[in-house]
Amino acid sequence: xxxxxxxxxxxxxxxxxxxxxxxxxxxxxxxxxxxxxxxxxxxxxxxxxxxxxxxxxxxxxxxxxxxxxxxxxxxxxxxxxxxxxxxxxxxxxxxxxxxxxxxxxxxxxxxxxxxxxxxxxxxxxxxxxxxxxxxxxxxxxxxxxxxxxxxxxxxxxxxxxxxxxxxxxxxxxxxxxxxxxxxxxxxxxxxxxxxxxxxxxxxxxxxxxxxxxxxxxxxxxxxxxxxxxxxxxxxxxxxxxxxxxxxxxxxxxxxxxxxxxxxxxxxxxxxxxxxxxxxxxxxxxxxxxxxxxxxxxxxxxxxxxxxxxxxxxxxxxxxxxxxxxxxxxxxxxxxxxxxxxxxxxxxxxxxxxxxxxxxxxxxxx
Amino acid sequence: xxxxxxxxxxxxxxxxxxxxxxxxxxxxxxxxxxxxxxxxxxxxxxxxxxxxxxxxxxxxxxxxxxxxxxxxxxxxxxxxxxxxxxxxxxxxxxxxxxxxxxxxxxxxxxxxxxxxxxxxxxxxxxxxxxxxxxxxxxxxxxxxxxxxxxxxxxxxxxxxxxxxxxxxxxxxxxxxxxxxxxxxxxxxxxxxxxxxxxxxxxxxxxxxxxxxxxxxxxxxxxxxxxxxxxxxxx
Numbered sequence: 001x002x003x004x005x006x007x008x009x010x011x012x013x014x015x016x017x018x019x020x021x022x023x024x025x026x027x028x029x030x031x032x033x034x035x036x037x038x039x040x041x042x043x044x045x046x047x048x049x050x051x052x053x054x055x056x057x058x059x060x061x062x063x064x065x066x067x068x069x070x071x072x073x074x075x076x077x078x079x080x081x082x083x084x085x086x087x088x089x090x091x092x093x094x095x096x097x098x099x100x101x102x103x104x105x106x107x108x109x110x111x112x113x114x115x116x117x118x119x120x121x122x123x124x125x126x127x128x129x130x131x132x133x134x135x136x137x138x139x140x141x142x143x144x145x146x147x148x149x150x151x152x153x154x155x156x157x158x159x160x161x162x163x164x165x166x167x168x169x170x171x172x173x174x175x176x177x178x179x180x181x182x183x184x185x186x187x188x189x190x191x192x193x194x195x196x197x198x199x200x201x202x203x204x205x206x207x208x209x210x211x212x213x214x215x216x217x218x219x220x221x222x223x224x225x226x227x228x229x230x231x232x233x234x235x236x237x238x239x240x241x242x243x244x245x246x247x248x249x250x251x252x253x254x255x256x257x258x259x260x261x262x263x264x265x266x267x268x269x270x271x272x273x274x275x276x277x278x279x280x281x282x283x284x285x286x287x288x289x290x291x292x293x294x295x296x297x298x299x300x301x302x303x304x305x306x307x308x309x310x311x312x313x314x315x316x317x318x319x320x321x322x323x324x325x326x327x328x329x330x331x332x333x334x335x336x337x338x339x340x341x342x343x344x345x346x347x348x349x350x351x352x353x354x355x356x357x358x359x360x361x362x363x364x365x
Numbered sequence: 366x367x368x369x370x371x372x373x374x375x376x377x378x379x380x381x382x383x384x385x386x387x388x389x390x391x392x393x394x395x396x397x398x399x400x401x402x403x404x405x406x407x408x409x410x411x412x413x414x415x416x417x418x419x420x421x422x423x424x425x426x427x428x429x430x431x432x433x434x435x436x437x438x439x440x441x442x443x444x445x446x447x448x449x450x451x452x453x454x455x456x457x458x459x460x461x462x463x464x465x466x467x468x469x470x471x472x473x474x475x476x477x478x479x480x481x482x483x484x485x486x487x488x489x490x491x492x493x494x495x496x497x498x499x500x501x502x503x504x505x506x507x508x509x510x511x512x513x514x515x516x517x518x519x520x521x522x523x524x525x526x527x528x529x530x531x532x533x534x535x536x537x538x539x540x541x542x543x544x545x546x547x548x549x550x551x552x553x554x555x556x557x558x559x560x561x562x563x564x565x566x567x568x569x570x571x572x573x574x575x576x577x578x579x580x581x582x583x584x585x586x587x588x589x590x591x592x593x594x595x596x597x598x599x
Binding site for chain 1: 495497498500501502503504505506507508511515516519520522523593594595596597
């Protein structure tokens, strides 16, 4: 999946400055066709600014932006307005505030996006109807935005963004103004569209739950920098940056405190392991095998189950006790298993060092 | 009835309905001046207002240079008191229309007088449009023309109608002022045939008619504004 030909978005050392303040520092990233990338960070982290460079709603100050095989910005040189408009039709965008035309009907809001398409009047009508069906709002064609709920408005916005069959969909905090239930509906709709239409999605959010629900990959931003990135599972299960841990929160935070607590009192013949496994690996009983094969005793300190992008992920922290030989065998055995076993050591407790940052870079390539 | 009117408003009746000095003629002249100067001044004001929004800070064609050019032009005309503008543009009016007297000639100063006022009103009206909607339009590849017509003008239409109402009412005031220097209309009635000749009844009648005109414009404006605003539909 990750070959060069299906790269749809490429940022190369992009910087965005407003006067003296820099909103985005030296951002580089690649996004492949069909992926859902989550960009998470607190407000003011530069997420919106970053994503807005992808359709040049925000012109960068430096760097290079390539979208759908077109270089739209290269160190001060901007793509021609006509080409930019054509490209923008291939990159849909939805916003936190929905941003619908309040004085136009729902159907007209969607048709607005099709004004420069090659479709005839009747084809546009048909397309609008189809799009409304896609977001389950058929009966609202003649209504006005003021008559719709927040979730419905966002669905209209999604229909508008999809009008020109875009290959990329940018979502700028699109669920942040919605209640939890509606948020889930919108996220599932995005995921569904991604699966059915193959749309590549960039999801900007400050809600970890949104990212956990639908994203394949995640980038964490802080103070305009991309501080951590990787596959959703890696980042959520093994967050490296303090900032990421704050976001991942919940179980991960508990695991960490537990691990840190036990690392302090660890005897020389003991090791802590964090095991993470998908739902298909539950029938392999690691703890039992360790005992049966090597006579290694293990006790479970902590266990939890999380849902990541529709997949159930279990986490166990086990304390393994045995002599040097046994511990070596146990470590090798765990490493050879299908499940993800990570030995927890003191680096975990203070992991904001340079090393962690470097390895997080590696995970992307 | 006739005797009663003869007794109380003799001079009003003396001016008659038709003819050069008739009330009917005066009303038609006032409407003529209001309509056409609203038309010409309105177009100029609308264009200037749109121009200021597009070239202003954060506008879709942000340009400091053009913004200054437009806004300074507007400000210069706005700074000149209308009564002085009347005198100032007289030679220009004469060159353009052939005369500087009468309702038609008054269109030149009236249009120039109302244009800066309306331009600023339009600017304020358009700035009420949520910038997010403009961005959303840009994000689907809308052209400048799409954004001006469907986003700015349509989204702000209720607000534009409201400021247009204010502008037309303001303009009726200006036509009365132009009337003082021979433009005709109700202003000429009130001043030349009323005030100058000590015919108070004529002044009162001209005032009442002007007031009526203003009230009608306000009423129509309010009703249309309310009807147009789709953010109020439920």
